[in-house]
Amino acid sequence: MDASAILLVLNAAGLKTAKRIAKELPGAALHGLQGRVDGADHHFSDTLGHIRSLFEEGHPIIGVCASGILIRALGPALSNKREEPPVIAVSEDGASIVPLLGGHRGANDLARKLADMLEGHAAITTAGDTALGIALDVPPKGWVLANPQDAKPVMAELLSGASVRIEGEAGWLANASLKRDDGATLSIFITEAAETGSSKRLVYHPKTHVLGVGCARGCASDELIDLAEAHLEATGIAKGAIACVASIDLKADEAAMAALSAHLGVPFRVFTASELETQAPRLMNPSDVVFAEVGCHGVCEGAALAAVGNDGQLILAKQKTANATLAIASAPHPLDPDTIGRARGHLSVIGIGPGADDWRTPEATRLLSRAEDVVGYSLYLDIVAPHITGKIHHNFPLGAEEDRVRFALEEAGKGKNVALISSGDAGIYAMGALVYELLDRDTDNGGVSDAAKRVSITNAPGISALQACSARIGAPLGHDFCAISLSDLLTPWEAIEKRLHAAAEGDFVIAFYNPVSKRRRTQLAAAREILLQHRPADTPVVLGVNLGRPEETVRVTTLEALTVDEVDMLTTVLVGSSNSRARIRGDGNSFVYTPRGYAKRIDAPKHEEQQGDAA
Incomplete structure (x- = not known):
């Protein structure tokens, strides 16, 4: 769950249960109905509107209230079950926990956790979870279903008692309540290869491969994408088996690499030259020329190997075009991109408006919810406190604007997702202009580090004074x-x-x-x-x-x-x-x-x- 969970309480009767949950669920903020609930982190007056707003901003919602209230509030907002955050109804006495939405995005697991915590009952109603003991349409982290459109007909047959043939190994299938038969018409195929599924065949890919890339500054995106596509096809590796794209941190802001990551739908991770140089003994094409230029003997091969770790291996040595290079490495197990190198780093420059929640844009609140670190003048952080619970706060005094902005940029340069908060609109007499001024300055003239200069930036406009x-x-x-x-x-x-x-x-x-x-x-x-x-x-x-x-x-x-x-x-x-x-x-x-x-x-x-x- 990217955003922090919100505990919703509508009356004093549910406050005791909500506080029990808050104590055991780090980062959760308690929102109470104005005039009825004392001691909440945040108060609201429009119940249905507030619930809908939290949902649209991506917050997991735990409502200590009747499930009907949540259903009435969220009915008009429902559109895509693969993107909706978890929504759980908890009875005021904590005895019943019902995941209403987002069952496959953490709601079912969270409901079980709450049930253990409150000594209550988790009423899991998702068909796959209850009958099959597994959600075939949403595999665990590190895996991808190649043909999600076929999950529904396959699961329908399995729920009706059909047998299934499993080809390949996947530990997460071991405890599933599946009727297995090597001669069954239905099949589940586990493979790293590019295979086609059907309404009778589900294909799952473990994310075990990494594309290591390098390119000249300003390389055309199509050139790098075409290079990757050509060699994925030649090696037979499925796009779904790619965990991430990796390179040297000097290329953190390279448009072609970002485009390749977006094209494949995977994260882009980077390493320092010294981290890549530790892979020098494993390189198939070490280069003194590359070392003289960037400080390591190989970028694409080194990045691919660094990403898969010591147990991984290079399966495609350096391939190149006029402006781009590519290598592919594989690991013996699915990879978690969050543990590989670091991200490019992102700074959200957020105008929170004059202060009222109703005057803050949904985009601003979404960016706040996704940030790891929040930087701002202490008064502004207090204003949005209900939305940044559980995050790392960096309070700066009034008058320390340059220190504040420099700190935010440098923290983002470490690969973090950072929110820099201004009142009103950040681009009007606020922090926005200073962000770009520091990016524009030379390092010797008070500018920021090279890593900070390479972060991505989002500006979220706010209502100005x-x-x-x-x-x-x-x-x-x-x-x-x-x-x-x-x-x-x-x-x-x-x-x-x-x-x-x-x-x-x-x-x-x-x-x-x-x-x-x-x-x-x-x-x-x-x-x-x-x-x-x-x-x-x-x-x-x-x-x-x-x-x-x-x-x-x-x-x-x-x-x-x-x-x-x-x-x-x-x-x-x-x-x-x-x-x-x-x-x-x-x-x-x-x-x-x-x-x-x-x-x-x-x-x-x-x-x-x-x-x-x-x-």
């Missing part, structure tokens, strides 16, 4: 706008002042970030004076404080009435243009909007359109 503030009060950003940070910590005040004059003259709606701090008390006042030279004194100003958090406040004032004392670092300030308008509705609530000019276009031709999100 200016969007959140605008949404809370109406639509002040309905026409042209800009954002200006008033912090002169990294930008000279003279540059900020120049931008203020330009924005004022251009009559932009302006979002002010970092408007004041304990040290800076003059910039906002100076900005106000500049703006008053170009727009009316009654120009609406929106002050959004702690947006998306329980203590949120949003109010409207005017440019003339705006004072420094009513603003702090947690305030987003939106200053309207000369066209922005503030109104009060019949219920007493204010709204602010900036008209785009539709009233002037009543007589415009119907075929004309305005460009924008709402057009």
Whole structure:
């Protein structure tokens, strides 16, 4: 299970059982219904929506509640049983444990574990598990079913009492309740060779082989893929028997190697030159030229051998094209890629929005759930604490931004999956730009290591403070706008002042970030004076404080009435243009909007359109 498990509790009666489970299930977070469950790690109010959201984010769910609640919540979200996370219903007294979904993705095993823990009964209903003692459609880790589309008809016949012929050896079949007959029509074939299955024949491949690869920088993906395809066909090795693609860490960011891994559907793992050099005595084609260039006598053969270990052997020596090399090695047993070399390393730069769960994208939450390490300012980590339970936290103080980003990149460079957290959108006055700045710098000029430069990166956008503030009060950003940070910590005040004059003259709606701090008390006042030279004194100003958090406040004032004392670092300030308008509705609530000019276009031709999100 990639994501952390969530224990869901709807009332106090189930809390005792949930806490027993949490004590024995490291990393599980306890989510309780607001107003009914005290002492949970996280509280929610919309039960069905919260369950569905957790499921879509990939979290295994253990609901200490009636199974019907989970079924009603998840019915609309069900699509692919091979990808859905485990969902288990546990009775409030812990006596009954029912895996509802994800039986072959860990739910059945987890249900048995919970039953032992709670001294209850695991109600396993998956046909294969109950009648055959095995799930033929989902083999154990290290194995792959070559023809999964045929599993259903084969299992249907087996469940009806048919016999089966087993060809080859697989220890995981030993304890299965299968009626074996060497003359049976149905068969299970265990092989590393490329074989075709059918509705009468299931073919399983043990993942015992590794492709070691090398290539020139910028090698075309098709060249490497074609080389691999040609020699897999020539050797008769099934793609399903490939555990991973391996190479030297200098090639961790090589596009062709990533493309080959994706083409085969297996991980890409890398080794250091010194690790590959330990394989020098076993190489069939050692090269002093390669050693002089990268520090080891062979890349593709060395990587293949290092991956399969001392008990493995090279079965295809170095093969090459103009820009690529390939070797294949095999091990006597299925391989676990997670224990081979290291991954390329991945950094997710995540904007978590203003703070509310509802304002964080599902992508951001999925990336958080998959990360091994989480890096961020302590306040931001606290905001997402329910979603990072059981992960390694690296808290950095405010002001240590460069240290924070450098640390995240270097940890990813070790092969880890790291999440770097920012509030709002990470690309707007946040960590995103600094990530790329450090990647762009030379190592001697404060940049990061070569390993850190080779990590893959995902940017997950978040709702920015200016969007959140605008949404809370109406639509002040309905026409042209800009954002200006008033912090002169990294930008000279003279540059900020120049931008203020330009924005004022251009009559932009302006979002002010970092408007004041304990040290800076003059910039906002100076900005106000500049703006008053170009727009009316009654120009609406929106002050959004702690947006998306329980203590949120949003109010409207005017440019003339705006004072420094009513603003702090947690305030987003939106200053309207000369066209922005503030109104009060019949219920007493204010709204602010900036008209785009539709009233002037009543007589415009119907075929004309305005460009924008709402057009």
